[in-house]
Structures are given as C-alpha cells and as structure tokens.
Amino acid sequence: xxxxxxxxxxxxxxxxxxxxxxxxxxxxxxxxxxxxxxxxxxxxxxxxxxxxxxxxxxxxxxxxxxxxxxxxxxxxxxxxxxxxxxxxxxxxxxxxxxxxxxxxxxxxxxxxxxxxxxxxxxxxxxxxxxxxxxxxxxxxxxxxxxxxxxxxxxxxxxxxxxxxxxxxxxxxxxxxxxxxxxxxxxxxxxxxxxxxxxxxxxxxx
Amino acid sequence: xxxxxxxxxxxxxxxxxxxxxxxxxxxxxxxxxxxxxxxxxxxxxxxxxxxxxxxxxxxxxxxxxxxxxxxxxxxxxxxxxxxxxxxxxxxxxxxxxxxxxxxxxxxxxxxxxxxxxxxxxxxxxxxxxxxxxxxxxxxxxxxxxxxxxxxxxxxxxxxxxxxxxxxxxxxxxxxxxxxxxxxxxxxxxxxxxxxxxxxxxxxxxxxxxxxxxxxxxxxxxxxxxxxxxxxxxxxxxxxxxxxxxxxxxxxxxxxxxxxxxxxxxxxxxxxxxxxxxxxxxxxxxxxxxxxxxxxxxxxxxxxxxxxxxxx
Numbered sequence: 329x330x331x332x333x334x335x336x337x338x339x340x341x342x343x344x345x346x347x348x349x350x351x352x353x354x355x356x357x358x359x360x361x362x363x364x365x366x367x368x369x370x371x372x373x374x375x376x377x378x379x380x381x382x383x384x385x386x387x388x389x390x391x392x393x394x395x396x397x398x399x400x401x402x403x404x405x406x407x408x409x410x411x412x413x414x415x416x417x418x419x420x421x422x423x424x425x426x427x428x429x430x431x432x433x434x435x436x437x438x439x440x441x442x443x444x445x446x447x448x449x450x451x452x453x454x455x456x457x458x459x460x461x462x463x464x465x466x467x468x469x470x471x472x473x474x475x476x477x478x479x480x481x482x483x484x485x486x487x488x489x490x491x492x493x494x495x496x497x498x499x500x501x502x503x504x505x506x507x508x509x510x511x512x513x514x515x516x517x518x519x520x521x522x523x524x525x526x527x528x529x530x531x532x533x
Numbered sequence: 534x535x536x537x538x539x540x541x542x543x544x545x546x547x548x549x550x551x552x553x554x555x556x557x558x559x560x561x562x563x564x565x566x567x568x569x570x571x572x573x574x575x576x577x578x579x580x581x582x583x584x585x586x587x588x589x590x591x592x593x594x595x596x597x598x599x600x601x602x603x604x605x606x607x608x609x610x611x612x613x614x615x616x617x618x619x620x621x622x623x624x625x626x627x628x629x630x631x632x633x634x635x636x637x638x639x640x641x642x643x644x645x646x647x648x649x650x651x652x653x654x655x656x657x658x659x660x661x662x663x664x665x666x667x668x669x670x671x672x673x674x675x676x677x678x679x680x681x682x683x684x685x686x687x688x689x690x691x692x693x694x695x696x697x698x699x700x701x702x703x704x705x706x707x708x709x710x711x712x713x714x715x716x717x718x719x720x721x722x723x724x725x726x727x728x729x730x731x732x733x734x735x736x737x738x739x740x741x742x743x744x745x746x747x748x749x750x751x752x753x754x755x756x757x758x759x760x761x762x763x764x765x766x767x768x769x770x771x772x773x774x775x776x777x778x779x780x781x782x783x784x785x786x787x788x789x790x791x792x793x794x795x796x797x798x799x800x801x802x803x804x805x806x807x808x809x810x811x812x813x814x815x816x817x818x819x820x821x822x823x824x825x826x827x828x829x830x831x832x833x834x835x836x837x838x839x840x841x842x843x844x
Contacts, residue, residue: 355553356546358838368559372566393581402581403574406773411570413778425830429816431542441813448778455776461582462769465759467737468745476626476798478637481618486742489735521542522835523826524844 349515358522363426366419367514373412374507378500380405385496389488390459402458409451416444428520436517439510446503453495457488467491582757582770585750587726587740591717594749598717599694600685601747602710605645606669607681610746612645619643619742626799633799641738649743650713653725657712665705665712672704680704761786781805 383401384392392398420440423429429437455466467485474480484490591598604610608622616625618640625634651669654662669677684703688694699707716722726743727734744750754760757770767783769775782805791797791804816822825831832839 352555353552354550357549357551357841358835359553360551360837361834363834365558365562368562369566371559372562373570375563376567376570399578399581400574403577403579404570406579407570407573407577410774410777411566411573417778422834424815425825425828426834427816427822427825427831429822433542434816437816438813441809441815445809451776451778458581460580460584460770461753461757462580464584464737464741464744464750465754465757468741468750469759469761473798473802475615475618476634476796477628477802478617478633480634481637481640484618484641484736484738486738487736492735518546521546522838523831525838 349518352515356519356521358525359519363418363422364519366415366422369415370412370419371507371511373408373415374503376408377405377412380408381496381500389457389492393459405454409454412447413451416447420444426520427523430520430523431517433513433517433520436510436513439506439513442506443503443510446499446506450495450499450503453491453499456485456491457495459488463488577773580769580771580773585744585753586720587717587722587744588720590744590747590749591714591722594747595714595718596688596692596694597748598714599710600688601743602650602713603681603685603688603706604746605649605743606706606709607678607685608646609682609685610645612643612649612742612746615643626796628796628799628803643738643742645742645746648739649726650709652729653716653722654709654712656721656725657716659708659712659715661708662712665708668705669709676704680706684710781808 380401384398384405387395387398387401392402423437423440452466452470456463456470467488471480471485474483474485483494587598601610605613608614612619614622616623617634617637620639620643624632627634651666654666669680672680680703684697684706687697687700687703691697694710697703697707713722716725723740726739727737729739730736751760755763757768758764759768759770764780764783764787767776767779782801785791785801785804786797791801794800811818811821838844
C-alpha cells in the first residue's frame with residue numbers, strides 16, 4: 329500500500345496538516361500588533377481584485393467605457409489594486425523589521441517577494457488593456473525597456489490581445505498559486521517569535 | 534546568534550498564547566476593505582482618457598502627420614532605425630558586451646516605409662497615387678532617401694507641410710503623404726494598419742509605432758505629465774496615483790549615469806534585476822540582514838511582549 333501514489337500524496341500532504349496549524353484559534357502571546365493585520369488586509373484586497381476582475385472579464389474589455397456600472401467596477405478594480413500594494417508594502421516592511429525569515433522561514437520570505445514581483449507584472453498588464461490613452465502611452469514607453477533586454481521579442485506591449493490574455497489567465501494563476509503557497513508556509517511555520525525571545529521561551533528551545 | 538536562540542525561532546511556540554479568531558479577522562478585513570475600496574471608487578472613480586486614433590492625429594496635426602510619414606519613407610524615424618524586435622536597422626541597446634536586444638531576434642517584423650505608408654496606399658482611391666507609388670518603387674534607395682529627406686527639410690523650414698511649395702525635388706513623396714493623410718483623416722488608416730493579419734484585430738503594434746514616431750502623440754503625453762522626465766509611465770492621466778509601485782524604475786531615469794546614457798533602458802533593467810535579486814535574497818545579505826537588530830523597530834512592534842517580560 330505504501331507504494332501507491334495516492335497513499336504517498338496523502339501522507340505528504342493531508343496527513344502532515346495539523347488542523348490547529350491550518351486554522352488556529354489561538355496565537356502566541358506576542359502576536360499583538362497592528363502590523364499583523366496587513367497580511368490579511370492584503371488578502372482581502374486581493375479578493376476584491378479577483379471579484380471585480382471577474383466581472384470585468386465576463387462583461388468584456390470595452391464594457392467599462394460605455395457603462396456607468398462598468399466604470400464603477402473598473403474603479404473598484406483600480407482602487408483595490410492601489411490598496412493591495414499599499415497593504416502589501418506595509419506587510420513587507422513589517423516582516424523585514426521583524427526579521428521574519430528567522431527559523432527556517434526563508435522560503436516564506438522568498439514566496440512573499442515573488443507575490444510582490446508577480447503582482448507588479450499583473451498590474452502592469454492591466455494598465456496595458458484599459459483601451460484608453462494610458463494604455464497607449466504605457467505600451468509605447470514600456471516597450472523600449474523590455475526590448476532593450478530582449479524580453480520584448482516575446483512579450484509585445486503593443487499587442488493588446490497578448491496583454492489581455494496574460495492579465496486574465498496566466499499571471500493571475502501565477503499570483504494565486506504563489507499567494508496560496510505563501511499562506512501555507514506561514515501557517516506551517518507559525519509566526520516568527522520576537523527577536524531575543526530565547527530567555528522567555530526557555531523550555532521551548 | 535546563539536544555538537539556543539535559533540532553536541527558539543525554529544521551535545513550535547510553547548510559551549503563553551492568546552485567543553485569536555483568524556476567520557473572524559479575515560471576514561472583518563474583507564468587509565472593511567471592500568467598503569473602503571467601494572468608497573474610493575465612488576469618490577475618485579478612475580481615469581478614462583479616450584485613446585488617440587490616427588484619424589485624430591491626421592485631423593488635429595496634419596503637418597506633423599505628413600512630416601512623420603515622410604520620415605518613415607526617409608528611414609529617419611524611431612521605428613525605422615529601431616532594431617530588434619522590429620527590424621535590423623540598428624544593433625539595439627547593449628549591456629556591456631551583451632547584445633540582448635539583438636540576440637533576441639526580429640520576432641515582430643516591421644518595415645515602417647512599407648507597412649505604415651506603401652501598403653495602406655494600395656487602398657487609396659486617389660488617381661495620382663498608383664503612378665506616384667510606381668515612381669517611388671522604381672527609384673533607387675538613394676533617390677528615395679533624397680526625395681524624402683528634401684521634403685522633410687522643406688516641411689521643417691516652412692513650419693507646415695501645407696506651406697511647402699511644389700517642387701520636383703521631392704519626387705512622388707508629397708503625393709504619397711497627402712494621400713496617406715487623406716486615408717487617416719477619413720478614418721480608414723486606423724483599420725488598414727490593424728487588419729492585415731485578421732479583420733478582428735487585437736494587435737496594435739503598427740498604428741502605435743507610427744503614432745509614437747510623431748510629435749502629436751508625444752505632445753499629448755507631455756500635457757498629461759507622462760514624459761520620462763515627468764516620472765513617465767508611473768503616472769496616469771489626471772490626478773490618479775498610477776503605478777506608484779514602479780517608483781524605483783522611474784526614479785532611475787531621473788538620475789545619472791542613467792539619465793544621459795544611450796543604454797539607459799537596458800542598464801536600468803539590469804539594475805532592477807540585481808536589486809530584485811537582493812530583495813529576494815535579503816535574508817542572506819550580510820549587514821542588510823542585521824538591520825532589524827541594529828535599528829530596533831521590532832521593539833515597537835513587540836513592545837507589549839518586551840514590556841510584559843521585562844526585556
């Protein structure tokens with residue numbers, strides 16, 4: 329039975345998950361600061377981005393130019409992105425000053441940085457597909473940078489169709505997977521203790 | 534860092550705990566953030582400056598349009614001398630010995646004189662155009678360049694293409710560019726430059742490259758504070774925050790040595806690549822990874838913990 333692929337996958341995944349780690353109803357006493365809220369605020373803003381993005385996707389790329397409701401949904405999408413980045417940057421700085429990579433949490437930090445960088449790419453393609461002057465300007469300006477290092481030969485900012493598909497399919501999938509991975513690592517490894525907590529933890533070591 | 538300390542970081546926390554309702558926190562955050570975003574959207578909205586068309590360019594700045602079309606024929610525009618991925622007119626930007634732009638190859642072939650001017654003219658109903666195009670095609674490359682360069686110089690001297698006096702020195706160029714202008718003004722050029730591959734276009738490479746070669750589009754960008762020296766594409770039209778997260782990217786274009794470098798684009802991309810590597814591997818960087826200890830913001834974050842434990 330141990331050689332069954334299904335058994336191996338179950339042992340490597342589900343059986344390794346402690347329900348108390350996955351959905352804890354308590355946290356170490358040091359988890360008491362507003363800085364901890366910014367991670368969940370980032371996730372909340374991401375949820376609004378996905379929700380408003382799905383509406384825009386269903387109604388089509390030019391809907392928001394002709395409909396008042398569409399324009400509002402587009403505005404929600406825009407401001408969700410703006411706040412998403414604000415929350416994420418505060419979260420990131422918080423984690424830096426907490427040296428949150430300690431205790432084999434380096435992978436958590438790395439997935440966090442990839443969340444940020446993949447979000448930049450996703451937001452950038454969003455600006456390319458608005459179908460307005462901003463899109464035209466950003467596309468014509470950004471092409472030079474991308475072309476200069478060879479990326480432009482494969483990702484053409486002037487091709488709205490390519491940018492649209494990247495924005496609604498490939499990149500959100502990438503961001504989503506990295507965010508899920510990041511959250512799993514956070515839950516698996518727990519919240520990093522305060523710096524110099526060794527004297528207090530005592531027996532925990 | 535002592536072994537004991539590392540163990541504390543690694544170990545499952547066995548010290549005091551406090552109730553923490555994660556799901557409740559997420560739901561409250563979702564409600565608050567949704568309301569906040571909804572309010573921002575209602576109060577501030579979002580920019581929607583209408584996209585520029587070739588028709589608009591032809592109608593509002595006909596002289597600039599004709600001068601740009603002449604430049605495409607002369608091979609003197611940005612697109613005509615760009616290099617990869619559009620053509621082999623230039624080596625492209627380099628990064629020291631690395632010719633990344635050139636090595637990536639010509640994957641989006643663009644011949645500005647042919648694609649922006651000669652091909653669209655096949656749809657012109659102006660009876661003088663076939664003869665003008667035939668004259669152009671039969672001429673040597675040097676002759677073509679001389680006609681176009683002379684006409685471009687005449688436009689620049691007159692300040693307006695409409696004021697240039699007819700002269701045989703310009704060959705068929707005035708007829709060709711006037712016919713192209715007419716195609717633009719009546720609105721058909723926008724379609725002609727996008728529908729060659731499919732009548733249902735999603736690729737605007739041709740019209741945008743042509744538009745960006747002209748002064749009209751550039752002027753509109755300047756009016757909307759979108760130029761490179763105005764922090765470029767980080768901004769949006771109107772008074773919106775734009776892509777503020779690209780501040781580092783835009784910032785580098787404002788400072789030396791990048792500001793005056795011919796290879797600024799590739800150099801800045803290389804710098805950002807290195808900075809992002811540093812960002813990803815920050816926990817492994819000497820000194821940087823000590824900053825949280827040296828500058829004790831963590832005392833503020835965990836002040837309750839330190840106070841309660843007399844640390």
